[in-house]
Amino acid sequence: MTNLIEVGNLHVRYGKFEAVRGVSFTLGKGEIVGIVGESGSGKSTIARTLMGLEKASGGTIAINAASMQMIFQDAVGSLNPRMRVRSALKEALKHFGKWCKGAEGEKQLAALLSRVGLVGDAVLDQYPMEMSGGQCQRISIARALACEPEVLVADEPVSALDVSVQARILNLLRDLRRELGLSILLIAHDLAVVKNVCDRIFVMEKGVFVDGGEAEALFASPKSDYTKRLLRAVPSF
Ligand SMILES: Nc1ncnc2c1ncn2[C@@H]1O[C@H](COP(=O)(O)OP(=O)(O)O)[C@@H](O)[C@H]1O
Numbered sequence: 001m002t003n004l005i006e007v008g009n010l011h012v013r014y015g016k017f018e019a020v021r022g023v024s025f026t027l028g029k030g031e032i033v034g035i036v037g038e039s040g041s042g043k044s045t046i047a048r049t050l051m052g053l054e055k056a057s058g059g060t061i062a063i064n065a066a067s068m069q070m071i072f073q074d075a076v077g078s079l080n081p082r083m084r085v086r087s088a089l090k091e092a093l094k095h096f097g098k099w100c101k102g103a104e105g106e107k108q109l110a111a112l113l114s115r116v117g118l119v120g121d122a123v124l125d126q127y128p129m130e131m132s133g134g135q136c137q138r139i140s141i142a143r144a145l146a147c148e149p150e151v152l153v154a155d156e157p158v159s160a161l162d163v164s165v166q167a168r169i170l171n172l173l174r175d176l177r178r179e180l181g182l183s184i185l186l187i188a189h190d191l192a193v194v195k196n197v198c199d200r201i202f203v204m205e206k207g208v209f210v211d212g213g214e215a216e217a218l219f220a221s222p223k224s225d226y227t228k229r230l231l232r233a234v235p236s237f
């Protein structure tokens with residue numbers, strides 16, 4: 001399998017505090033890899049470092065993807081409140097040099113909407129405040145897809161959503177992997193979220209990976225007490 005991301009012994013510090021301490025993992029083409037851990041364990045720091053927003057203090061990061069995009073927990077807040085969906089998507093397409101004018105542009109907008117499971121032209125005229133959290137997350141994903149990324153880094157993309165909506169957004173991520181061959185790094189704070197979606201899962205506690213491997217094996221035989229604790233919080237276990 002081609003690895004699009006290879007992280008080796010990554011360390012990231014904020015001043016004297018080391019938020020990530022020796023983390024290693026890979027993300028293969030078409031793979032969905034989960035990172036799970038409590039708030040403050042260092043998950044977002046890994047995501048931001050991959051995106052070049054934080055500097056590694058040690059270790060190696062190899063990225064073999066032409067483009068990577070990130071989506072966030074606060075989908076409503078990540079969209080410009082003054083921008084209708086049409087402008088938000090157009091702006092993203094323009095930013096990545098993909099925008100075509102006229103009828104072709106309208107087709108691009110319709111294609112992006114349908115990619116994220118939104119139907120009808122009406123949604124193009126809406127503002128973020130007029131949409132549900134789930135719809136806003138779909139629009140953020142559509143914006144990310146505007147540049148035809150190979151990798152999506154999703155930092156707690158469903159944490160702010162109702163459970164029923166969470167499942168639908170997670171299904172969308174799976175569809176995108178299947179239809180576009182997208183590789184996804186899926187960050188979450190509870191195992192229930194990543195359980196049915198990820199091929200491999202890493203469990204993070206206080207800056208280090210304490211467990212990890214094929215999703216099924218991890219659920220069948222968790223190594224660390226911390227993983228066992230997280231598993232007990234998953235309703236079906
Ligand atoms: N900009 C920052 N400056 C100082 N400390 C930070 C900064 N960002 C995060 N941290 C600290 O690093 C640790 C990991 O944070 P973060 O990566 O956001 O965790 P998570 O995403 O798992 O909740 C936390 O203790 C947090 O307080």
Ligand SMILES: [Mg+2]
Nearest residue numbers: 043044045156
């Ligand atoms: Mg975080």
